[in-house]
Amino acid sequence: MKFKNVAVISLMTAFVFFKGIDFDYSYQLDNGEGDSLNTEAKTLTKSINKVGFLEKIKPHAELIAAGLSGGFIAAGWLLDKYGDGADSIIAYLLAFVIGGFAKAKEGIEATYENKELNVEMLMIFAAIGSAIIGYWTEGAVLIFIFAVSGALETYTMNKSHKEISSLMKLQPDEALLISSGYEKKIPVSVLRVGDLILIKPGERVPSDGMIIKGHTNIDEAAITGESMPVSKGSEETVFAGTVNMTGAITVQVTKESHDTLFHKIIQLVQSAQSEKSPSQQFIERFEGTYVKVVLSVVLLMFFLPHFILGWSWQESFYRAMILLVVASPCALVASIMPATLSAISNGARHGILVKGGVHLENLSHLGAIAFDKTGTLTKGKPEVTEVFVKEGLDKKDLIWKAASIESHSNHPLANAIVNYVKSNITKELLYPESLEDVPGWGVRATINGEQWKIGKAAFVDNEHIDTFAEGKARDLASLGNTLVFIEINGELSAIIAMKDVVREETKLAIDHLRKQGIHTVMLTGDSEKTAHAIANESHVDEFFAECLPEVKVEKLKSLKTKYQTVAMVGDGINDAPALAIANVGIAMGGGTDVALETADIVLMKNDLPRIAEAIDLSKRMNRIIKQNVIFSITVIMLLISSNFFQMLDLPYGVIGHEGSTILVILNSLRLLK
Incomplete structure (x- = not known):
């Protein structure tokens, strides 16, 4: 042919x-x-x-x-x-x-x-x-x-x-509904809150829910970026898109398909890709003006060199064409968007969801970062830290009986005592002979014929509290512990100290941020004494106690005045106003929906060191963008000057100009690693 x-x-x-x-x-x-x-x-x-x-x-x-x-x-x-x-x-x-x-x-x-x-x-x-x-x-x-x-x-x-x-693709299209004792496959989109679904080993969880039967290991890598499976049993939460690894579980749906955490992650990443950074917006505004200037100069170059410099008409037209090629800001325009998208993709792959390039860009300029205490620096649930018993009593036996009484209460402090005993003692709990809940004070019970009181200091024999265990109550309270007192047959017999303990990774994360030159602050609604103890333990530079939501906002405003760019890290509804007022709001993935909606960045795993990773990613992105911008402008200026001195032929102008565009894009792709 x-x-x-x-x-x-x-x-x-x-x-x-x-x-x-x-x-x-x-x-x-x-x-x-x-x-x-x-x-x-x-x-x-x-x-x-x-x-x-x-x-x-x-x-x-x-x-x-x-x-x-x-x-x-x-x-x-x-x-x-x-x-x-x-x-x-x-x-x-x-x-x-x-x-x-x-x-x-x-x-x-x-x-x-x-x-x-x-x-x-x-x-x-x-x-x-x-x-x-x-x-x-x-x-x-x-x-x-x-x-x-x-x-x-x-x-x-x-x-x-x-x-x-x-x-x-990770979210399944169908779910196995359990209704009237029968199993039926239905589309995930028709699931409603309260429905019971069966999830077999190897299947993906179709909707957010709570396990009501069964025990298994869940691979949550799609949500948190964490590769290790998490063991989960009755009354624990599972998320859509995660994988049931070992046992069959029955789950009660708690959110409809359009409201799941998984669906919100997709929306966050989509919005991030459409939102442009300040640098990108500037380049796009600059592009239109620059193109007009280039075309004007090219038109002038058709005529002026012929009359002023004595170039031939052919040479003038040739040089004007080369100028049209080499002066185009292709490389400059391509300097930012590929780098930003690559960085956002990198973060999403590692459980750091950024809602837009502007927020990622701001991270590298942080002067200070404020943290909520409960659920952010700490685990958010009280844990038993120390148990002191009266001399002559069996500590293990006493705490076992206390847990037997407290197992009938839903109070967080009671749950902490029960969890402590279950993790340290294998014996089955007793059933008290009598039990009376005294709201706001504690609980009375009879167990093995003994009269027990468990609760506040004022609820028990408090005459000897100051001298009990050589003043241990006072020492423990000064360290931010909440104290529960136990009285047996009218005598003060034990003190259980509990505290919302600092996460293991908190100190590492705070130390890393301080090394980066970022001022760290803790904002909490707790008392001055508790706040002081947690602040020392977590290594923050400064703390503010007894902060209501509006006080947190005021503190953020004053920090912005002093440090210009400030981030806020939180997980609760009361943190939402502060997250909104900060230059960069960072929500913990285990937080409330309001915090996730308000924040600019979401850490899908409650892992504070990820903040330092996000800052490092931001700095890498900004560094690569600067490299791209400087390189592209340098190449354009070099090619324009070479053309003016008649040292550049069109083929080399094409290769130099377009080659620089390819190089800046390839440089940006390094952020995908």
């Missing part, structure tokens, strides 16, 4: 390739080969329109187009070298059309929509100008490299969107 026949089919292929639709090949050749060409065209149509074909190649469309463009450039060069000039021009035209279609379409649509010229339009003008002055090869190479850089940029976008696609 002759080259021009190949050209026609290639144009048809390109049309179908980009539009993704069927059309009637009615083209007929005048040389008698129309029938064979139409047959080939129809065959091509059938093959292209096979089910799923377009969907498979769609993510790689620009890269394939760039490859085809490069192939036609090579064909054009060979044809030109061996004297077939007409066919070489056809080859170059195909390179122009196939390689430049996507970017030209994008540029024309953006220009029409925004009424503003853009980089894509500059490239179109430069390629057409190169062809006009006879530099077909250079114009085609310009389009080719521009197509490659566009394909790389699209690859970055697709890589980022892939995080969402992979997340969305």
Whole structure:
């Protein structure tokens, strides 16, 4: 088949390739080969329109187009070298059309929509100008490299969107509903709060819920980024998208499909990808003005060098075309968005969800970071820290009986005592002979004939509290402990000290932040004494006690005045106002829905060291953006000056300019690691 026949089919292929639709090949050749060409065209149509074909190649469309463009450039060069000039021009035209279609379409649509010229339009003008002055090869190479850089940029976008696609695929479409003793498969979308579902080993959890029967290990990597499975049993929470590893469990649905934590994660990542950083917004505003300036200077260069410097008309036009190529801010425009998207994708993969580039950019400028205490620096639940018993009594026996009494209460302090005993003593708990709850004070009980009182100091024999265990009550209270007193048969017999203990990773995280030069602050509603003890234990620089939500907001405002950029870390409803007022609000993944909605960054695992990781990621992103911007501006200035001194030919201008664009995109892709 002759080259021009190949050209026609290639144009048809390109049309179908980009539009993704069927059309009637009615083209007929005048040389008698129309029938064979139409047959080939129809065959091509059938093959292209096979089910799923377009969907498979769609993510790689620009890269394939760039490859085809490069192939036609090579064909054009060979044809030109061996004297077939007409066919070489056809080859170059195909390179122009196939390689430049996507970017030209994008540029024309953006220009029409925004009424503003853009980089894509500059490239179109430069390629057409190169062809006009006879530099077909250079114009085609310009389009080719521009197509490659566009394909790389699209690859970055697709890589980022892939995080969402992979997340969305993790949630099952169906659930096994248990109703009236029968199992029935139903779509996840019709599940309602209160429904019971059966989840077998190896299956993904279809909706957020609470285990009411069974025990298993859950792989929560999709939610928290943590690879180690978590053991879960009755009355514990499971999340949609996680994997049931070992045992069958019955789960009661607590949230509908559109309200699950998993669904919110997808929404967070989607909103992050659409929100632009201040740097990106500045570049986009700058782009329109810059393009106008470049076009104005190019027009002047058509005439001024001829009259002022004595250049020939051909030289002036040639230099103007080179200026049009090298002055285009392609590399500058591509310096920020790929880096931002790569960083957001990296964070999402490691359980750090950032709602937009602006928040990630701000992280590297933090001067101070404030932490809520309960559930953030601490575990959020009281734990037994020490037990002191009267001399002569069996400590293990006493605490076992105390837990037997407290097991009938839902109070958090009672639960802490029961959990402490269950983790240290294997004996079954006793059942008290009598039990009386005294609201606000404690509990009375009879167990093995003994009269017990467990509760506040004022509820028991408090005359000897100061001297009991050599003043231990006073010492424990000064360390921020809450004290529960035990009286047996009218005598003070034991003190149980409990505290919301600092997380093991808290000190490491705070120390890391201080090394980065960030001032750390704790905001808590607790008393001064408790706050002081927790602050010392967690290594924060400063603390404020007895903070109501409005007080936290005022403290954040004063910190912003002093340190300019301030972050707030919290997990509760009372933290939401402070999260909103901070420059960067960071919510713990185990927090309330309000905190997740209000925060700018969400740590899917309650792991404070992830904050330092996020700051490091932000600094890497900003560092790479600076490298890209400085490099791209330097290359543009160097190429412009070389062109003015007539030291730069068009081929090298094309390679230098478009090569710099590819390099800054490749540099940005390093953030995906």
